[in-house]
Amino acid sequence: METEVTDINHPRQRRKEARPSEIVEAALILFHQKGYSATKLDDIAHAAGVTKGTVYLYFSNKEALFKAAISEAIHPNLDKIEELASNSTESATTRLRTAITSWATALNECKGSISKLMISEAGNFPELTDFYIETVVKRSRLLLAKLIQAGVDSGEFRPTDPDLLARVLFSPILLTSIWQHTYARQDPITYELNQLAQFHLDIVLHGIAIAPEHTL
């Protein structure tokens, strides 16, 4: 009983160990909405339900908080990349479709669009950008390129530049995800991200031209 009272008097102390991640979450949302510079530590603290001083208890400065926010948001994605690379019993087409679906889902969850933040702040955080490009971007692209190459090797796809195609396949999902997070108000998108991804994949796989040369 006595300890319960303490909890009621200090609601802030409900879950001490959750503090840092609460701050990180609040920070991520605000950084995403307003950009790094335009986001005030006061706002972050307020959004996280603490005071400015508390933020400094867990993060040595604003930049460290930013990096922590980006890193934390990146990690779950990294695991997913590994996952996708492993299940290799299926056909290349199937695995490609699974991979794309998986990415579309991941990006759909808000936490996803680190992409936008990184685009905005890359110039101001070179080392963080290096880390992001190496661990997220290049690995994802390489994974996709390998799946494509596997399809070519297995005779499922016509010979093509796997790297180029990987870039092409990623673009609509990534850009649309960024778009949604950026222009939701001005240009709301009626399509599901995954719907768009499948649409694109279908077209890429089959093309749209009613090509006479193919029927010959």
Place this chain on the structure above:
Amino acid sequence: METEVTDINHPRQRRKEARPSEIVEAALILFHQKGYSATKLDDIAHAAGVTKGTVYLYFSNKEALFKAAISEAIHPNLDKIEELASNSTESATTRLRTAITSWATALNECKGSISKLMISEAGNFPELTDFYIETVVKRSRLLLAKLIQAGVDSGEFRPTDPDLLARVLFSPILLTSIWQHTYARQDPITYELNQLAQFHLDIVLHGIAIAPEHTL
């Protein structure tokens, strides 16, 4: 460092009428590199070869300068959109290819990649974003969608969702353009933007699957 090499003797009235656009250009580059908030007026002034006070002779404040920079960079693009819509004697396929090429070229010149700036700052400049979405984004997408619909109507393309396909077709060029301007150092791209665009268009037109139904 100094971009001003000529007329070093008459720094005061070097080229009166060129001032505003010189400032706008310098501003655009810096806003693009560092974002709006992180760009100091001192930096812009210095990059434009003037002092802070001079900037205020032509722009009432930082926000006005930002808007002017965006607007000025947008205008040439608007004209190009009109141009593309007009030449309607060709086949849909040809016009589509021309449009894509034209866009790739425009984005490559990069006088903007306003796209990146708008993504970064949309949240902080709602009215400007409204203007951008209406005059640039939606018009471009609509133009592309119309070309696609024309191809469907003329029997060149299989029936498809023109709006979805327009989004899909734009994405790789736009995202890659943004990418180049953002991650040039960390992830330099070896492809020409136009090369990528044509590669994508080819695939979209023909598909990559060695589809049994086509050969039948």
Place this chain on the structure above:
Amino acid sequence: METEVTDINHPRQRRKEARPSEIVEAALILFHQKGYSATKLDDIAHAAGVTKGTVYLYFSNKEALFKAAISEAIHPNLDKIEELASNSTESATTRLRTAITSWATALNECKGSISKLMISEAGNFPELTDFYIETVVKRSRLLLAKLIQAGVDSGEFRPTDPDLLARVLFSPILLTSIWQHTYARQDPITYELNQLAQFHLDIVLHGIAIAPEHTL
């Protein structure tokens, strides 16, 4: 220079609740000495023993601080006006003398000579001036006019224009008070403010009194 001698060890939280009024006091003195525009926030902060940032903890901007300073200095005077209006058992002559003495004393303490500041800045702060004229100037004049009218009604004074006489009676005290605060160095006044007020009142009373000794 430093007005803060006590508690030198704990400059941070010396006396939280005293801060705003300390700042207001320092501000009032400086505004009075140099005028609004010529007074720098740095000076105010320094005079109050804090830094600029601290001033902004309590006042949203310079104008707000100015208004707060004026308002705070006005309030004690408002109470005095009410007080004077109440004690109505005495003769009009006595009450008039009491009122004048009271005003002379109040103006001498000078926590304001807000009068001078208001004269200087009226043009730049219209709403504040409205407030001052209504709550201080007009009320004071009306009170004095009523006392005079009471004297006329009771047969103590000869019929006269109470409003005009109120203005006339106030002028020497008010102007001299302003004078002292303004030209102390160039034109030091050897008279007590109250001495001058009584001197004037004697002459005016002689002038308007239906003096029994004269009729003898």
Place this chain on the structure above:
Amino acid sequence: METEVTDINHPRQRRKEARPSEIVEAALILFHQKGYSATKLDDIAHAAGVTKGTVYLYFSNKEALFKAAISEAIHPNLDKIEELASNSTESATTRLRTAITSWATALNECKGSISKLMISEAGNFPELTDFYIETVVKRSRLLLAKLIQAGVDSGEFRPTDPDLLARVLFSPILLTSIWQHTYARQDPITYELNQLAQFHLDIVLHGIAIAPEHTL
């Protein structure tokens, strides 16, 4: 004819020699309305129909212009003081009334209320203030005091402190003049300045006169 055309093309050159005084006049009005610091040289120049550069052709800086404005406005008053001192054939009472009337008239003309400006800026311009106090204030007061003393000597007035009475007699006219120029909008005055002056003088004369009608 030919020369006329030139005049039309350069309306600014109508009367070159009048420039400085036009500037001074504009400056005086603006300084009076907004105070010294709050008045921008741009505003003065614009009000005078010239550009900022032209102001610097005639005045070395803002302070010099301020001093010139004050001085120019003071000079006609100085002459009037001398004038009043001279015609000594009349009775003290008459000369006192003439002097007061003359001052009320002088202060009524807008150019008069240097008083307000000096009150506002005395702290920031000590030497100018010295000059003003010596040449205007003290001389005027001394003149008035002498007139009063003459009246006492001639038996027109009861013995009194001439300096004190001089201060008292000046106050209502001076303060009301300042008042009019300051609070015209908030507290418009229905009385003529001279009316008020005469009203006060009547009362004071009644108060100090060795009035034959009273002794009867």
Place this chain on the structure above:
DNA sequence: GATGAATGAGTGTTCATTCAT
């Protein structure tokens, strides 16, 4: 651990002053 009052370096903005024309 948590607070929030206080700090002060930094930045947008203004404006008196200069000077080439």
Place this chain on the structure above:
DNA sequence: TATGAATGAACACTCATTCAT
């Protein structure tokens, strides 16, 4: 003589960071 584009020092205001409690 007059201009007005350009300057740069000065100032209001902000905000990341600190620290006594």
